[in-house]
Amino acid sequence: MELILVLGFYFLTFYAFLPAIISRIFGFRVFLKGKTDREIALTFDDGPDPLYTPKLLDLLKEHDVKATFFVVGENAERYPEIVARIHEEGHVLGIHNYVHHSNWLMRPKTVKRSIHKTSDVIKDITGTRPMYYRPPWGIMNVFDYANLGYLQIVLWTSMFGDWRQKIGAEKLYKRMRRKLKPGQVFLLHDCGSTFGADRDAPANTIAALERILQDGHQLGYRFVGIDQMIELTEHRKKMRKERASSQIAASDRMGKEAQLQVSHVKNNKPTIGPLKKVVVYFWLLYEKLFHLVFRLKPVGDRGYFNYRIRKYAGPPIDLEGDTTLRSGNYVMELHFDNEKLFELGMNSRSPLQIGIKIVREMQHALPDFARALGPAPNGEKVVALYGVSMIHRGSESLGYQTFDLPRGLFSWMTNIYLRILMRVIHPAGNERVREKGQTLSPRMLIMPRDILLNWANETESLRRPNRKSQSTIG
CATH class of the missing domain: 3.20.20.370 (Glycoside hydrolase/deacetylase)
Structure with missing residues (x-):
């Protein structure tokens, strides 16, 4: 039933909610x-x-x-x-x-x-x-x-x-x-x-x-x-473009473009326009609705992650050791807070740096996830910590295993959702999606219960379990 609700929520988002925002705002x-x-x-x-x-x-x-x-x-x-x-x-x-x-x-x-x-x-x-x-x-x-x-x-x-x-x-x-x-x-x-x-x-x-x-x-x-009305509007837009082209040409001749480039290098602070601000506002409003519908709970004191406990509904997945995640098993599903993610993106120089910061925040949060497992309803039945992300390289160093999403409607919708999210959270997101469109793909991040519990007693030094050496993040 929950899978139907999730798929229904995704379907309504892409069938109705996003087209309404895109047409009305843009x-x-x-x-x-x-x-x-x-x-x-x-x-x-x-x-x-x-x-x-x-x-x-x-x-x-x-x-x-x-x-x-x-x-x-x-x-x-x-x-x-x-x-x-x-x-x-x-x-x-x-x-x-x-x-x-x-x-x-x-x-x-x-x-x-x-x-x-x-x-x-x-x-x-x-x-x-x-x-x-x-x-x-x-x-x-x-x-x-x-x-x-x-x-x-x-x-x-x-x-x-x-x-x-x-x-x-x-x-x-x-x-x-x-x-x-x-x-x-x-x-x-x-x-x-x-x-x-x-x-x-x-x-x-x-x-x-x-x-x-x-x-x-x-x-x-x-x-x-x-x-x-449309004819007059198109004519006016055409005239404005022609005037703008003339002004740019004049600016080039006077060297103003070079001055602007120097100023940009000095400031080097990412900014977003008013339209993107509106998109971000509605995106965060959408996330609040998602949290309300699926009753997500915050974890830790840094505010970066939320979670819910639900039944897994995919194909069997063999994890390290003797654990197999099967349909009907409980998982602790993690969600990155989009408002924090947006702030993180605006203060990062590149998607690579976003990925590094995400892994670091996850490292800080894993002890909190482990400690939240005990008192959570059905926490004792949880088989694994589970998430889906487009930024996943380096997660193995924390104890995760990564798997391709099973092909289907959920995978397709998740792919679109995360690509839009990538465009929203960072000024260079559009370029990242265009350049890496074929290689950017969401994957399941799964950490078996026993490895998650090893994090429960981690100190502020955030020592990791005895696993493979840390890999490159990108």
């Missing part, structure tokens, strides 16, 4: 925000609605503005005349799945089929296939990146909770007014029939939007479709 394969001087994009989800979408179209026509409608396929089939009007009046049509279900709750094939079906519906009505897609609730799975390569995925810059009627038109207007600025992609709704929405909430949206359109015109802003 904007990978999605459009989030425009780079424009005075343009704003209004986008509407969940329609068409027979009552509110025509009223919204009347308002947009009155103010001569364009918007984008991400329609639900089954609603588009039900009200084709409204979809036709949206198209005829120059607005952009996008896909919002055939039914309003989360991509996390559907198989990749089901998501793909839903999108194709909605695309067919829109083409039958308008004669043109849509080029834009917004997943319900902005939630994607990892397969969406591959399956939807022909569509531009569009998320948003600001949403306002306008699907709830109790907010009221006045509060909704104030929320929208605070975000009224160029480059914004507003997420609004023209239908209240989806799960969790209030049927007549769009009435507030239309009332608040009327005032927003008036304010926008007074400020000199333009409301455009998402197609024009």
Whole structure:
């Protein structure tokens, strides 16, 4: 049962959690925000609605503005005349799945089929296939990146909770007014029939939007479709790149690049940008969730390691002596604290130095692991200390044996997880993974119980058991 829970946790992480972070933080394969001087994009989800979408179209026509409608396929089939009007009046049509279900709750094939079906519906009505897609609730799975390569995925810059009627038109207007600025992609709704929405909430949206359109015109802003917003943004990015190239060329001529290199050598302190800081924040948040779900316990007073006791679920492994680790045997599973690992990585000059420091910290922690074994629940049944790591050379000097992970889903997910971790914990992690991509592989580190217990009485000098001489770490 625990193996199923672990595999489920890994699966959800890579199927859903990481794609959500990557798309939202890095904007990978999605459009989030425009780079424009005075343009704003209004986008509407969940329609068409027979009552509110025509009223919204009347308002947009009155103010001569364009918007984008991400329609639900089954609603588009039900009200084709409204979809036709949206198209005829120059607005952009996008896909919002055939039914309003989360991509996390559907198989990749089901998501793909839903999108194709909605695309067919829109083409039958308008004669043109849509080029834009917004997943319900902005939630994607990892397969969406591959399956939807022909569509531009569009998320948003600001949403306002306008699907709830109790907010009221006045509060909704104030929320929208605070975000009224160029480059914004507003997420609004023209239908209240989806799960969790209030049927007549769009009435507030239309009332608040009327005032927003008036304010926008007074400020000199333009409301455009998402197609024009993306086009203007790409043009601005191109112009910025050209200007940056010119500035770099000028800097080269003046010798500024050489001065920067000298300054970097003097400081020689690793730094991370704001995006990576956000990634690290969410990574550590994820680790806290992992600790909570699997009830990890800290060991020792240095804070580098945690552990849990669980049943081993892999193939039999022959250890030194007469010990064989079999499926169903208890193991003491060790976990390196990722916050400490990140601090260690930022204060190390290279992945090699990270590996050396990890082995040293493990050397300090082994007596604590040994002493924690006795009072721990099922501690008396533990056969071995067990861990999985991509940095494992040198561990034999401490009493570990290393083994390849059995090939399969768990091995594949662990490999990806540890490669991402390598990229996160050190500024040179990207280069390390690229250069050593074929040789970097996670391995099981296993220490038989009797060798672990030998560490229980180790002194502060950290004498190791009588084993092979210490090997090179790398």
